Amino acid sequence: MPHSPEPDEDVLDAVAPPHPVFHVEQALLGAFLLEPQRLNEVTGVGPDAFSTAAHAALFAAISSLPAPDPAEHAAHPQWLDAVLAVAREQARGLTATYLHSLIQVCPWPPHAPAYARMIEAEHCRRRLAAAAQHLIQSARDTSLPQPVASTLDEADVLGCGVDDITARFPPHAGSLPRTPTPPQATTHDQDAVDEERLLLATATAHPNSVGQMRWLTPGDFTHPVHAGLWLCLTTLIRRDTPVDPVTVLWEAQHRGLLGAGAEPREVLNLLAGPVGSPEHWGERILHRSVLAAAHHLGRRIETFTNDPANTPYQLVVGSRRALADLTAVRTRWQHATTEPAPTTRPARTTRTEGTAAPRAGPPPTTTPPVARTPR
Structure with missing residues (x-):
């Protein structure tokens, strides 16, 4: 049952105590009210650095008014009255009593730069x-x-x-x-699962496109089995071995994917029915990643x-x-x-290790001429 306060119980006791920085702000403002010239020793803080509107209004008022002569300030409180009048334009709940309490709670005005550093942090x-x-x-x-x-x-x-x-x-x-x-948030997005399945099927049918998709990694997938199958695909392509649903299934067996909840027939069905291009589905997966x-x-x-x-x-x-x-x-x-920038192909190129092989083009439509042997 909810707690019902007694008639003589102070309801304010249930309010959470202020954070430590609140007391630091009180100490800094008290230092300025007691010795206004300390403001010149403080840098790095402005009104927005304070945690309450009242403290921000007080700091803005103190900063906007010229500091009084120390001897005159000790004898007459006119400057405090001016600070209160300016601050109440932004925080009408401020009172002269609160300003005097700030002066009383300040332990040591020369420590104002240290207080300001805490508030800045x-x-x-x-x-x-x-x-x-x-x-x-x-x-x-x-x-x-x-x-x-x-x-x-x-x-x-x-x-x-x-x-x-x-x-x-x-x-x-x-x-x-x-x-x-915090742990990585797990998502159960059916659209993401469907897009990953379409990528795997399309990449299996068109493995030549996968070599240009080094920007996609297994960590971009939301389903661990799909991430493992993408690793199988890229491994087969890197080895320059045949790629089809059966070879991917065989690689998946060696990587222990079939024992992780994926049956052989399920893998074969997943890799069937390509739609679109691997690049399209890869970008969708990376978008979510x-x-x-x-x-x-x-x-x-x-x-x-x-x-x-x-x-x-x-x-x-x-x-x-x-x-x-x-x-x-x-x-x-x-x-x-990003579309690759067009480059001018040199007249003659020399293939070196690590250079991608040229894509296979369509078969020639005409028979090349046969060199004649001189008689």
Whole structure:
């Protein structure tokens, strides 16, 4: 049953206590109210760095008013009255009593730069968390006209935020977050499964096209059996061995796929009925993989920011590593969707090791002339 407070019980006791940064903000504002000249010693924070609207309004008011003479400020509180009047334009709930309480809770005004550094660190955490949430939402928004482009734009915004935090808090060597990363989200999308099946069938029927699809990896597949079959296909093609449903089935047996829930007849049926081109279905699969990688990136960084034990240095290192994983998938997407630039073929080329063999063309329609032997 829900708890019913007693008549003499203070309902405010049920309110969650403020975060530590709230008390740090009180100490910094108290230092400025007590010794306004301390504002010149502080850099890196603005009104948006504070966690509450009241504190932001107070900092903005303090910053906008010229600091009074220290001796005059100690004797007369006119400057405090001016700060309160300006701040109440943005936060009407502020009172003179709260300003005096801020002065009382400040332990040591000369520590204002240290307090400001703490507030700056917490603001960076909130900025990073907000950018990660925007990325997660974009990666799951099916209404976007260009989901991949929009999601990668959000990833760029997040990357710029990480760069800014790096400039403010250069990371130390080995400062990795100790927070466990969340597992990769598993999707049960029937469209994704159908597209993977169509790719495998079409690639088996047209293996020559698969050699140009190095931008697709088994990790892009949502179904583990499909990922294994794609590895079988690419392995056979790399060995330059015949590719058809039977040879793929034989390779799947050697890789232990048939014991993982796939029966031989099911594999043969899966590889039958090609439709379209392998490149088309491969791009569809990679499209989903990019969005899944972006979603996982956002969740990883969100998890880091939710752990108050992580310092800004650890957030930078963990975020950079997470961004690097998305960059790898993004590079493959660019290779898959970018048309190769036309190149001028030299008059004579020499095949070297690692050069792709020319594609087989149609048979000649005329018989080449036979060289005559001189009598």
